Amino acid sequence: MRKGLLEYCVMALLRSQPRYGYELVQELAQVDGLLTSEGTMYPLLARLRRERLVDTEWRESSGGPPRKYYRLSAAGEHALEGFRKEWATLRGAVDGILKGGAQ
Secondary structure (H helix, E strand, C coil): CHHHHHHHHHHHHHHHCCEEHHHHHHHHHCCCCCCCCHHHHHHHHHHHHHCCCEEEEEEEECCEEEEEEEEECHHHHHHHHHHHHHHHHHHHHHHHHHCCCCC
């Protein structure tokens, strides 16, 4: 389940500001249950780029080689907004079941 949600968490982080891959790994590591690795992150970012949900740009780094920064594209913004609506509905349904709702 986490794997399916990870891409939307990444897109939500990119919504506020562009980030490079390792920076995303570090930020997600701070959230309980979302620990991920570079081996997961870079293929995910490559797929999001192929699907045109994120755009990229190279930026110089003061501490080493240039870094590829990712930012949410207009299509990514649209996909994220759709997910937000679906997530609210799904979360409400699951919470209801977990509280003993649908018998």
